[in-house]
Amino acid sequence: MDKKVTIRDVAAKAGVSISSVHFALNGQSGVSEETRSRIRRVAQEMGYQPNPLASNLKRRTQRIAILLPSDEGEGQYYYQTMWFGVRDYIAKANVKLDPVELPFSDHNKIERFQQMAALAETGELHGILxxxxxxxxxTEAGWRAVMAKDIPVVSIGSDLMRCHCLCCIQPEYDVIGRTMAQLITDHIPPFGSILLCAGNPKWAAHTLVVRGFEDYMRENGCENLVYRDNSWLISQKNYEKIFEKLSRPDIAAACCVYSQGTVMLGQALEESRKASRIYAVGSDLPETTADRIRRGVINIAIQKNPYAQGYVGIRYLVEYLSSGKIPEEDRIYVGSEVVLKSNLMMYENEHYRYLLQ
Structure with a gap:
């Protein structure tokens, strides 16, 4: 039996984005007439047929798999508010939805993914966040099954490597890294060393912030010595590594690109009695970090706005399923904020929910 041609196949053959194929085949603006003609020709040559169920999606209950890190354990420091954003949008959406929540942690990630892939195989899954x-x-075989069913996927944080996405929702990591570097180098002398808690070297959400940090330092001739730590899980061993580096006499500032590391960094600052003597810039705003900003342990946190990432991610997916609305770009950037003691009140008592629009 011949494999069904999907919209992703057409996009790949024509050398354009999935959004461009939608624009071209639905007579919408957003592509040139030359590109529209080429896409239509490729679709015809490949024998592409629109999904006959698509026109019924607006009227039927749409089942969406939400496969995000758990909001418990270490996930509470970042993903808890992302889940809030997803659930808040679902609660107000004027669409029939059947959300299937699949929170995962390191020990059950593959099991949760396989649950999602099994749902996709049934043909009763309409979207994935x-x-x-x-x-x-x-996960490669599972993603092949998803693509074969032409199920739209929205990714948060970074692109998927094994599956084409409708769009990716993320912060502007390069800008975050550059902002961190400027904040620190503006506050310490050129001979002061910096501890950079760089997170997981395999995660784009961490490495791109580090790259932005290093690019700013190089481009601006900053000669400060930087000690890098690549711990990314909360553990006694990783805490001790951060504490040891922080205890060096030449450390004048510390910076962390991820939320769990900021929690460990704050603890190390307090237990080493270097709080207020070392200029500290952290990431994100769980209550633990907010409290340390209030007390002057951490000077500034860059809030990557996980609430908005979750809210915007599910919104784009639902709008596509219910009305065929295509994201304006393949990558949608969510703004980040610099949080200090002076503006911390804007983020207390879940006020961040009102900063979305």
């Missing part, structure tokens, strides 16, 4: 770092070698 997930994160870029779900990708593993073990």
């Amino acid at each position: 997930t994160v870029g770092h779900i990708d593993e070698a073990e």
Whole structure:
């Protein structure tokens, strides 16, 4: 039996984005007439047929798999508010939805992914919201099944490597890294060393911030010595590594690109009695970090706005399923904020929910 040609196949053959194929085949603006003609020709040559169920999606209950890291354990420091954003949008959406929540942690990530893939195989799954770092070698076959069913996927945080996405929702990591570097180098002398808690070297959400940090330092001739730490899980061993580096006499500032590391960094600053003597810039705003900003342990946090990432991610997916609305770009950037003691009140008592629009 011949494999069904999907919209992703047409996009790949024509050398354009999935959004461009939608624009071209639905008579919408957004592509040139030359590109529209080429896409239509490729679709015809490949024998592409629109999904006959698509026109019924607006009237039927849409089942969406939400495959995000758990909001418990270490996930509470970042993903808890992302889940809030997803659930808040679903609660107000004027669409019939059947959300299937599949929160995962390191020990059950593949099991959760396989549950999602099994739903896709049934033909009763209409959309998927997930994160870029779900990708593993073990997920490749599952993603092939998803693409074969032409199920739209929205990724949060970073792109998926093994599956084409409708769009990716993420912060502007390069800008975050550059902002961190400027904040620090503006506050310490050129001979002061910096501890950079750089996170997981395999995650784009961490490495791109680090790259932005290093690019700013190089481009601006900053000669500060930087000690890098690549711990990314909360553990006694990783805490001790951060504490040891922080205890060096030449450290004048510390910076962390991820939320869990900021929690460990704050603890190390307090237990080493270097709080207020070392200029500290952290990431994100769980209550633990907010409290340390209030007390002057951490000077500034860059809030990557996980609430908005979750809210915007599910919104784009639902709008596509219910009305065929195509994201304006393949990559949608969510703004980040610099949080200090002076503006911390804007983020207290879940006020971040009102900063979305």
